[in-house]
Amino acid sequence: MTSHAVFPEASTDAPLTFSTFRSGFPALATQTYLSICDKMILHRRVRSSVEAFLDHLELASANRVQHEVQVASSRRKFAKLMNVAPDTIAAIRNVSDGTNSIAWAFPWESGDNVVLTSDCEHPNNVYPWLRQRQRGLEVRVVDPMPDGSIDIDGLISAMDARTRLMTVASATFAPGHRTDLRKLGEACRKRDVFLLVDGVQTAGIMHHDLSAEMVDGFATSVSKGLLGLYGYGFLYVSPKWIDRLKPAYLSRPAIIQKTDDHSTMGGFDYEYQPDSRRFEVGSFNLAGAYAADASLDMLLELGTVNIEAHVLQLIGKFHDGLCGLGMTPAVPGRGPKQSHIVTLGALNAGGHGFSTDPLIQPLSEHLVERKVAHTIRRGQLRFGLHGYNNEADIDAALDAVRDGLRMIKGVAAI
Numbered sequence: 001m002t003s004h005a006v007f008p009e010a011s012t013d014a015p016l017t018f019s020t021f022r023s024g025f026p027a028l029a030t031q032t033y034l035s036i037c038d039k040m041i042l043h044r045r046v047r048s049s050v051e052a053f054l055d056h057l058e059l060a061s062a063n064r065v066q067h068e069v070q071v072a073s074s075r076r077k078f079a080k081l082m083n084v085a086p087d088t089i090a091a092i093r094n095v096s097d098g099t100n101s102i103a104w105a106f107p108w109e110s111g112d113n114v115v116l117t118s119d120c121e122h123p124n125n126v127y128p129w130l131r132q133r134q135r136g137l138e139v140r141v142v143d144p145m146p147d148g149s150i151d152i153d154g155l156i157s158a159m160d161a162r163t164r165l166m167t168v169a170s171a172t173f174a175p176g177h178r179t180d181l182r183k184l185g186e187a188c189r190k191r192d193v194f195l196l197v198d199g200v201q202t203a204g205i206m207h208h209d210l211s212a213e214m215v216d217g218f219a220t221s222v223s224k225g226l227l228g229l230y231g232y233g234f235l236y237v238s239p240k241w242i243d244r245l246k247p248a249y250l251s252r253p254a255i256i257q258k259t260d261d262h263s264t265m266g267g268f269d270y271e272y273q274p275d276s277r278r279f280e281v282g283s284f285n286l287a288g289a290y291a292a293d294a295s296l297d298m299l300l301e302l303g304t305v306n307i308e309a310h311v312l313q314l315i316g317k318f319h320d321g322l323c324g325l326g327m328t329p330a331v332p333g334r335g336p337k338q339s340h341i342v343t344l345g346a347l348n349a350g351g352h353g354f355s356t357d358p359l360i361q362p363l364s365e366h367l368v369e370r371k372v373a374h375t376i377r378r379g380q381l382r383f384g385l386h387g388y389n390n391e392a393d394i395d396a397a398l399d400a401v402r403d404g405l406r407m408i409k410g411v412a413a414i
């Protein structure tokens with residue numbers, strides 16, 4: 001197998017600490033990576049797991065059923081991370097796959113409605129609902145709060161007797177506020193409304209307990225905080241809803257098997273799997289499963305309670321430092337609305353990758369020169385942290401921001 005010894009790593013047998021976890025990411029040797037809300041970075045253990053898959057392909061040394069052990073194992077590990085039963089998890093491709101699956105599986109009646117906050121949601125959790133208008137669904141859009149966060153009370157009061165589903169992001173991709181899922185979950189449960197969460201921004205970084213949060217569906221890819229590859233993800237569906245949901249796509253994994261022969265049908269009558277496997281379609285992204293199986297091992301070993309605490313402590317320091325430089329982050333820095341994301345600049349002053357704010361665009365360019373990885377979303381300069389970040393990263397980012405501001409404003413006193 002190819003060796004990629006570009007960065008020293010502690011033995012894989014040693015218990016994982018934040019420091020040994022960090023040492024497995026080659027990207028961190030060359031940059032200050034504060035861009036998890038855009039995409040993952042590859043840990044060497046994840047790379048090794050994918051290479052094991054490629055070695056099998058190269059040598060034709062395993063068959064599909066043997067590879068699918070990794071799918072089952074990654075499902076189980078994700079279920080453990082989210083505190084739900086393994087059979088409530090389907091292996092899917094990405095958030096869009098999960099949200100569209102639920103949208104088409106739902107037995108809408110004309111005049112039913114879905115409640116969401118379009119301005120706070122990623123387009124991939126808005127288009128699936130607009131498409132359902134052709135099936136008679138009303139899309140109820142609730143404005144965000146003045147600070148750009150999701151209006152929890154507004155969403156709750158927008159529900160009526162015809163509301164069947166509410167959908168929210170667990171944290172918005174910008175400005176990055178965390179959503180109070182438990183409050184929404186409680187309100188939805190009382191009304192038998194399905195609470196669907198786009199969880200890609202927080203999964204693997206912020207702690208989730210989907211049972212306690214009373215979430216009915218949770219869709220995520222593993223391409224951000226779950227530290228896997230693009231094109232693999234998970235959909236949780238609560239057992240309470242399973243019998244009412246009939247997915248639009250149907251292939252062998254979704255039905256109860258009457259025969260072990262993969263190419264024979266067990267007749268024209270079929271029954272859906274009694275659990276979330278009914279949402280699985282055709283062959284799996286096996287490279288994605290190998291990657292997720294390895295990254296989930298590390299996330300489980302560190303524990304999301306600990307990862308969240310570690311990240312929020314760094315966020316607090318970062319927030320204070322930015323305020324000390326005269327900046328006003330868009331998210332509060334502490335408290336229930338704070339996630340792993342920090343944003344700067346006016347919301348919607350610009351768009352994806354650019355800002356019209358005279359400070360933000362040159363500051364971003366300076367950060368690129370200083371190798372502080374970040375993104376601009378909805379015109380805001382955006383940073384995202386994970387368990388591999390440390391105090392030195394925060395110091396490096398603050399130094400770069402300070403120098404950038406001096407350069408832009410020409411103020412020596414900053």
Ligand SMILES: Cc1ncc(COP(=O)(O)O)c(C=O)c1O
Nearest residue numbers: 094095096122124169173198221
């Ligand atoms: C909140 C949120 N939802 C969804 C996505 C992407 O959706 P998908 O996994 O379908 O590509 C992103 C990507 O940046 C996101 O931030």
